Every structure is written in C-alpha cells, then in structure tokens.
Amino acid sequence: MSAPRWIGLPVLAAFLVAATVTVQLREGGGQYEPLKPPSACHEHAITPQASGIEGLTEQLVLIGLSKAACSLTLSREEFVLELAQSGEVSGRQAEAIQQGLLDAVEQMSTDGSLPHASDLLDEAMTNADLHPIAKRAIRLLPDKAVNGAVKVDDVLSRAISSLDIQTLLRNLTDQDEINRQVEVAVTQAVKDSLIARAKELIPDIPGI
Amino acid sequence: MRRVATPLLAITVAMVLADSAVVTLALPDILFHLNATVGQVAWVLIAYNIVLGLSAVPSAMLLRRASPSGLTAMGIAVFAVSSAACAAADSIELLIIARCVQAIGGALALVGCMVLLVHRRGEHRGLSTWITAGVFGTAAGPVVGGLLTDAISWQAIFVVQVPFAALAVPAALAVRADRHVVPDRHRPAIRSNLTQAFLSAALTAALFLLVLLLVEGWKHSPATAAITVSVVAISALFAPPIARFFQPPPTVEVAVGCFLVAGGLVGLALPPSSHLGWTIAPLVLVGLGLGLTVDRLTTMAMEARLPQAEHAGWTIAARHLGTVIGLAILTPVFTADLLDAEMPAQEAITALILDAPLQPQTKINLAQSLGSELTAQRGEVPDLSPAFERLVVNADERAAVDRLESELTDQLERAATLAFRDSFLIGAGLAGLALVTVLIPARRREELS
Numbered sequence: 114m115s116a117p118r119w120i121g122l123p124v125l126a127a128f129l130v131a132a133t134v135t136v137q138l139r140e141g142g143g144q145y146e147p148l149k150p151p152s153a154c155h156e157h158a159i160t161p162q163a164s165g166i167e168g169l170t171e172q173l174v175l176i177g178l179s180k181a182a183c184s185l186t187l188s189r190e191e192f193v194l195e196l197a198q199s200g201e202v203s204g205r206q207a208e209a210i211q212q213g214l215l216d217a218v219e220q221m222s223t224d225g226s227l228p229h230a231s232d233l234l235d236e237a238m239t240n241a242d243l244h245p246i247a248k249r250a251i252r253l254l255p256d257k258a259v260n261g262a263v264k265v266d267d268v269l270s271r272a273i274s275s276l277d278i279q280t281l282l283r284n285l286t287d288q289d290e291i292n293r294q295v296e297v298a299v300t301q302a303v304k305d306s307l308i309a310r311a312k313e314l315i316p317d318i319p320g321i
Numbered sequence: 322m323r324r325v326a327t328p329l330l331a332i333t334v335a336m337v338l339a340d341s342a343v344v345t346l347a348l349p350d351i352l353f354h355l356n357a358t359v360g361q362v363a364w365v366l367i368a369y370n371i372v373l374g375l376s377a378v379p380s381a382m383l384l385r386r387a388s389p390s391g392l393t394a395m396g397i398a399v400f401a402v403s404s405a406a407c408a409a410a411d412s413i414e415l416l417i418i419a420r421c422v423q424a425i426g427g428a429l430a431l432v433g434c435m436v437l438l439v440h441r442r443g444e445h446r447g448l449s450t451w452i453t454a455g456v457f458g459t460a461a462g463p464v465v466g467g468l469l470t471d472a473i474s475w476q477a478i479f480v481v482q483v484p485f486a487a488l489a490v491p492a493a494l495a496v497r498a499d500r501h502v503v504p505d506r507h508r509p510a511i512r513s514n515l516t517q518a519f520l521s522a523a524l525t526a527a528l529f530l531l532v533l534l535l536v537e538g539w540k541h542s543p544a545t546a547a548i549t550v551s552v553v554a555i556s557a558l559f560a561p562p563i564a565r566f567f568q569p570p571p572t573v574e575v576a577v578g579c580f581l582v583a584g585g586l587v588g589l590a591l592p593p594s595s596h597l598g599w600t601i602a603p604l605v606l607v608g609l610g611l612g613l614t615v616d617r618l619t620t621m622a623m624e625a626r627l628p629q630a631e632h633a634g635w636t637i638a639a640r641h642l643g644t645v646i647g648l649a650i651l652t653p654v655f656t657a658d659l660l661d662a663e664m665p666a667q668e669a670i671t672a673l674i675l676d677a678p679l680q681p682q683t684k685i686n687l688a689q690s691l692g693s694e695l696t697a698q699r700g701e702v703p704d705l706s707p708a709f710e711r712l713v714v715n716a717d718e719r720a721a722v723d724r725l726e727s728e729l730t731d732q733l734e735r736a737a738t739l740a741f742r743d744s745f746l747i748g749a750g751l752a753g754l755a756l757v758t759v760l761i762p763a764r765r766r767e768e769l770s
Contacts, residue, residue, distance in 0.1 A: 119569035126577045129609075130584030133602040134591065142591035142599075147662070147736045148669040162678050171681045178675075190668040193675065197692065 153182035153189040165236045169228060173217045173269070180220075181206075181213030196282065207278040214273045222266040230263035231256035262310055263303065271302035327441055329485070329492040330434045331450055333397055335458030336482050337427035339465060341370055341644060342525075345532050346467035346543040347475035354475070357413035359656075366529070367648055368417050372424035373431075374641035380428040381634030384436060389630075393433025394493040399426025401486035408479035428637065430486075433493065435633045440498035448623065451633075452616040460554035460611060463528050467547025509632060512758055513622035514639035516575060519755035520614055521640045522647030523582050526748025527607045528553070530651060530741055531589060531600065537702050538737025539595045549597055552604040553611060560612020571617055576759045578613030581606045583752035590745035595734040610752070647751065655744040659702070659737070666736035667695075670729050677725050679718055687712055687722075691729075702737045705729055 137143075151157065157179055161171040182192035185206070196202060202210075221227040238248045251259075275298045284290040344351065344365050352362040384392055403423035410416035439447035469477040528550060535546040564574055588603030622636045623629055670691070674684055687708070694708040709726045 119567045119573055122563070122567040122569045122573065122577050123580075125563075125567075126581050126584075126609075129606060130581065130587075133584065133588045133606060136602075137588055137591045137593055137599065140593035140599075142593040145591075145593055145595075145735055146739045147665040147732050148672060149665070150668050150672045159676075160678065162680050167681060175675065188668065189675070190671040193671050194667055197688075 150188045150190045153179045153187065153192070157189070166233055169233070172221070172226070173214060176217035176220060177210060177214035179213070180216045181209035184209050184212065202279050202282045204279070207282070210278050210282075211273060211276070215270055218266050218269045218273065227265050227269075229256070229260045230265050230268075231259045233265070234259055263306060264310070267309070268299065268302045268306045271305050272298040275301060325488075326492040326495050327438065327450065329489040330438055330441075330496075331454040332485050333400075333430055333489040334434045334438075334451055334454040335461070336485060337373075337400065337431045338455045338458035339462030340423065340427060340482075341373065341459065341462060341641060342366070342528055343462040343466035343478055344475070345463045345529050346536065346546055347470040347478055349536060350470055350475040350543075351413070351416070355411070355413045355416065361413045361417075363648070363652060364417050365413075365420055367645055369420045369424045369427075370641040370644045370648070372421045373428050374638045374645060376425050376428040377432060377637035377641070378631060378634035381432045381628070381630040381632075383429070384432055384630050385628060389433055389436040389440070389498045390494055390496055392429060393437055394490045396426045396429025396431075396433050397486050397489045397493055399423075400430050401483050401490070402426075404479045404482040404486060408476040408483075428634075430489075431637055432630050432633050436630050437493060437496045437498055439629065441496055444629075448620065448629075449616075452619045455619070456557060456612065456615045457554070459524075459615065460557050460608070461551075463532055464547045464551040464554060467532065467543040467550070471542055471544035471547070507626040507632070509635040510622040510626065513618050514635055516579070516755045516758045517615075517618045517622070517636060518639040518643030518646065519751050519758060520579060520582065520618070521643030522650065523586060523748045523752035523755060524607070524611060525644045525647030526651055526745060526751065527582070527586055527589065527604075529648065530655060530744050530748065531604075533655075534737065534741045535597075535600075538741065539597075539734055540702075540704060541597070545597070549600055550604070552601055553608040556605045556608025557612035560609050561616075563609070564613060564617075571621055572759055574617050575614050575621070576756055578610040578617070579752050579756035579759060581610030581613065583610075583749045583756065585610060586745050586749035586752060590742045590749065592738060595731075595738060614755075647748070650751075651744045651747060654747060655741055658740040658743055662736040662740040665739075666733055669732040669736070673725060673728050673732065678721050679714075679725070683712075683714055683718055683722070687725075702733060705733070 134142075157175075159172055159175050161168040161175075163171055178192060179189045182189045185192060187195070192206075196206065218227070234252065238252055272295070276294065281291060281294055284294070348362050348365065351357065351365060352359065355362075380396070400423055403419050403426055406419040407416055407423060410419055435448070435451045438451045441447060442450060466478050469475075469481065532543075532546045532550060535541045535549060536543060541549075560578075569577065585603040585606030585608075588606060589600065592599040619636050622639075623632045626632045674688055674691075677684060679687070690708040690711050691705065694705065695703050698704065705726065709722065712722065714722050
C-alpha cells in the first residue's frame with residue numbers, strides 16, 4: 114500500500130523550511146549582530162596613522178583609555194561614550210585617565226615602542242618657542258647626548274602627572290587651549306627632567 | 322452595470338482588506354507630514370483593524386434585517402467618503418477618526434459584498450471570489466501602499482480608492498438580492514477562527530515588521546520595500562496549484578500553511594546580512610503559507626454554516642482582531658529592542674572610529690559630526706551620511722573615510738536587524754500557536770457541527 118499523495122505536501126514544506134533556515138544559519142544568520150568590543154583589559158593592537166609627536170600622543174591616549182576603562186571595569190568604548198555623553202568628567206574618571214596614561218607610558222617604555230628623545234627633537238624644536246640660535250644649537254647636539262639628557266618616559270610621566278585632566282577634557286573642543294595646556298605641562302616636564310638628570314649626574318653641585 | 326458588478330464588488334473586498342495594512346509603508350510619511358508621534362501614527366493602523374474586527378458581526382446581523390443591496394451600497398459609500406476624508410485629513414486625530422469611519426463602512430461593504438457575490442455567482446463560486454479577492458487584497462495592500470507613497474504621496478493611497486468605491490455603489494444596487502431571513506443554526510467555527518486570529522497576528526509580524534526593517538532599519542525606499550514584500554503576494558498565487566496537485570485534507574493544508582509561515586518568520590529573524598536577497602526565501606515561505614491557509618480557513622469557518630453572512634463576520638473579526646493582537650504584542654517588543662540596540666550600535670561605532678586608519682584630528686572631527694547627527698536623529702535608526710558629507714578630509718584619507726562610512730552603516734544595519742529578531746521569532750511563535758490549534762484533536766461535537 115503506497116502513502117497517500119498528500120503526504121508530499123508536509124514533506125515539501127519541511128524540506129523548504131529546513132533548507133531556508135539551514136542555508137541562512139550556515140551563511141552567518143543569527144550572528145549578524147553589531148561588533149562586540151573586546152574587553153579593555155586585553156592587549157589591543159594600535160596602529161596610529163600620525164607620525165612623530167602626534168602619533169606618540171595618539172598611541173598613548175588609546176592605550177591610556179583602555180587602561181583607564183579596564184580599571185573602571187568598563188569596555189574602552191563604554192568609557193569613551195560615558196565621557197562624551199556625560200559632559201562633565203568626574204574625579205574618579207579623571208584619576209583613572211591620568212593613571213591610564215601613566216601606565217601607557219610604562220608599557221611603551223617596557224616594550225620598547227617609546228621613541229628616543231632624538232627622534233622627536235626636530236619636530237619639538239620646530240614647535241618650540243625658543244630663540245632660533247638656541248634651536249640651532251640644540252639641533253647640533255649628537256643624538257646620544259640628547260637621549261642621555263632627556264628620557265622620554267620621564268618627561269611624559271612628569272607632564273601627565275601635572276596635567277589637570279578635568280580641565281583638559283572640559284576644553285576638548287578648543288584645540289588651542291588643549292595645545293596650550295599640554296605645552297605648558299611638557300615644557301615644565303622637560304625642565305624638571307633635565308634638572309633631575311643633572312642632579313643624578315652631578316649630585317654635589319650646590320644650588321641645583 | 323450588472324455585467325461589471327462582480328469585478329467591482331471583488332475590487333471593493335480587496336480594497337477593504339488591503340486597507341488593513343495599506344498604510345504600513347506610509348507611516349513614516351504620515352508621521353512627518355501630520356507632525357505626529359510614533360504612538361499616534363500606529364493608531365492609523367490599529368484603529369482600522371479594531372473597528373473592522375468589532376463591527377463585522379454587527380454588520381452581518383444588520384444585513385439580515387434590511388435589503389443587502391442597499392446596505393452594501395451604503396457601506397461602500399461610507400467607505401468612499403471616509404477614504405476621501407482620510408486623504409484630506411490635516412491632523413493625525415482627524416485621520417484616525419476617518420479611518421474608524423472607513424472601517425465601519427468597510428465592514429458593512431465586506432459582509433454585504435459576500436452576500437451579493439453569493440447571490441450573483443452561486444454559493445461556491447461567489448464565496449470563492451470573495452475569499453480570493455480578500456487574500457489578494459491582504460497580500461497586495463502593503464505593496465500598493467508602498468508604491469503609491471513612493472511615487473505620489475501617502476494621500477494617494479486613499480484617493481485611488483474613491484473612484485473604485487464610487488463605481489461599486491451603483492454596482493451593489495444593481496444586484497437585486499432579496500433579504501433572506503435565516504435563523505441562527507450554527508455556532509461560529511471557534512477553531513478555524515482562532516487559527517485565523519493567531520495566523521493574522523503572525524502575518525502582521527511578517528508584513529508590518531519587515532517593511533519597518535526594510536525602510537527604517539536598512540534604509541530602503543518604500544518602493545523597494547513594496548517590491549520586496551510583493552514576493553508574499555506572488556508566492557501566495559502558487560499555493561492553490563500546489564494544493565490541487567497534492568490534494569491534502571483541509572486540516573493538513575492549513576497545518577502546512579501555518580508551518581510555512583512560522584518557518585518563513587524564523588528565516589526573517591536570521592538573515593546573514595542586510596542584503597535584500599536574504600528576505601526572498603523566507604517571504605516565499607510566508608506567501609505559500611498565506612495562500613494555503615487564509616482561503617481554506619475562511620472556507621472551513623463558513624462552509625455549510627448559516628447564516629453565512631454572520632459567519633463571514635466572525636472570520637473577519639477573528640482576522641482583524643488577530644492583527645490588532647499581533648500589533649499589541651509586537652510593537653512594544655520591537656520598540657524596546659530598538660532602544661536596547663542603541664548602546665551596542667554606539668559601542669561598535671565608537672570602536673571602529675577609534676581604530677580607524679585616520680589622522681587623530683579627522684577622527685575628532687568625525688566624532689563631533691556624528692555626535693550632533695545622532696542627537697538630531699534620536700529615537701530612530703540614524704542615517705550617518707549627512708555627518709560624512711559635512712566632513713572635510715584630505716584626498717589621501719578619502720578612501721579610508723568612505724570605507725569607515727560603509728562599516729558604520731553596516732553596524733547600524735546589524736543593530737536594527739538584531740532589534741527585530743525577537744519580534745520575528747514571536748511572530749513565528751504565533752504561527753506555531755495557530756498550528757497547535759489545528760493539530761489539537763477535535764471534540765466529536767465540534768466535528769459534527
């Protein structure tokens with residue numbers, strides 16, 4: 114006895130539904146969702162497009178943001194959105210950013226990705242508010258002397274520690290104001306670093 | 322006039338049922354032109370279905386007490402005048418009121434057309450014409466509405482109905498059907514009507530949610546959405562020959578139809594990308610399911626049941642109240658899911674901008690531009706292109722910026738698709754419930770009735 118012809122209808126329907134859903138699932142159906150940002154505590158590959166001081170700054174900021182977000186148990190993206198949407202940076206957030214940037218300097222120093230002072234000297238002199246003769250004299254210094262005198266990690270750590278992060282982020286739309294604040298902090302950091310270095314080398318000179 | 326009465330009455334049936342979903346694709350335009358809220362604009366759809374569902378049975382009762390031709394003509398005339406009022410409405414409140422009146426006229430026209438078609442063509446052919454016109458109207462409604470909105474305006478949807486309805490008034494009067502006093506002999510077919518109600522709720526998910534996803538989520542034009550949804554109507558046409566070939570028992574035909582609708586909705590919940598091609602196969606399943614179920618269920622609910630007009634009223638009530646239940650269940654779900662999808666979308670966009678191979682200053686400018694655009698478009702799936710158009714970039718960064726724009730748009734489409742997933746799955750669940758109502762063994766008394 115053969116099966117009635119109508120059996121073919123549910124069989125055809127089951128085949129069509131199974132084929133449709135199977136093909137869709139195999140092609141990634143069910144996973145077509147927004148990108149899930151990785152945990153901020155995991156190492157994140159950063160490839161800055163800018164070079165020189167701007168590239169270094171971008172790298173520090175991106176690593177620093179991840180480290181700050183990690184310390185606040187947020188993803189980097191959640192933290193950035195929180196900063197962008199709240200309008201006001203809390204003391205806790207500012208502290209996390211500052212510590213994140215310091216940790217970023219340490220990480221780059223450890224893994225050797227921090228440039229030497231001599232690599233940044235030319236660009237720094239172009240932007241520096243110094244007499245042309247002084248700029249020229251500094252440029253004539255051999256790389257070894259420059260790198261021996263100015264330790265980039267030390268300068269950066271000093272500059273970051275002296276920055277008022279809350280004020281800095283409040284003026285995020287005012288590029289000139291940010292540049293001014295950073296320049297003041299970096300200049301002071303270079304001076305302090307040089308003095309500290311001199312103290313290390315010649316500890317007995319009175320008055321320094 | 323008597324010669325063209327049948328096609329005009331069939332067109333009226335298709336129009337009244339098409340109106341149930343005809344404005345789906347016009348809702349964004351109505352929202353904009355009448356300065357309405359999303360909640361208000363949803364009532365343009367809900368009000369029509371509630372009133373049509375509630376007034377179908379009373380309309381059928383009324384038809385037993387007066388001349389069917391006169392009452393049907395009156396219903397069609399009310400439908401025509403209120404359609405014109407819908408087109409002329411300059412506020413959302415007026416439009417909703419006009420839609421309620423349109424549904425009252427529509428209910429009377431719908432049940433009356435059934436009586437007149439049966440009178441003209443005999444019970445079997447008359448009912449068949451009435452059911453086929455209804456299936457065609459239900460499936461084609463969103464397509465026609467979308468095309469008219471895109472080509473002309475949302476008002477055109479209502480304007481084009483007026484001449485057809487106006488011609489159908491004398492056509493109804495030309496059919497001299499006598500008043501038949503038929504006593505209440507049969508109870509409404511609870512099972513078939515319940516299946517219709519669940520299935521209508523599921524089909525609401527397929528049509529209403531899909532056009533929203535296509536237009537609002539994937540940013541296609543109403544015309545593109547209409548053409549995509551037309552797959553449902555075209556596939557529904559293939560269902561009768563398939564059913565004729567296999568000759569299944571009615572219960573099997575309906576069960577298979579419910580299963581196909583459920584399967585199609587699962588397929589719509591799981592697209593691998595926002596490419597329109599991925600909606601085709603699920604829509605074919607939905608269309609075949611629609612074609613296998615609606616006319617068969619209507620026949621099962623009305624066949625050999627008297628008075629026929631009243632049973633027609635019960636099936637219309639079940640179908641449209643099912644649509645309302647579908648909207649009532651699904652609207653809050655996908656609205657909440659759209660809000661929930663905002664954060665993952667923002668995080669994905671932030672990640673892509675932070676890691677984009679662009680100069681820091683370009684990233685900052687882009688972030689500011691996107692920020693103001695997202696604030697301006699709050700409450701809807703945003704269109705990011707204005708932010709990118711405003712951005713001034715160097716020629717060497719143009720390619721990277723263009724790539725970033727397409728990546729960000731992809732993230733938004735992913736978020737929108739995810740936001741609709743649960744609603745489509747709930748729709749599949751409703752079709753599954755319809756299947757359960759078919760599969761539960763019938764009690765002997767019900768079988769006999």
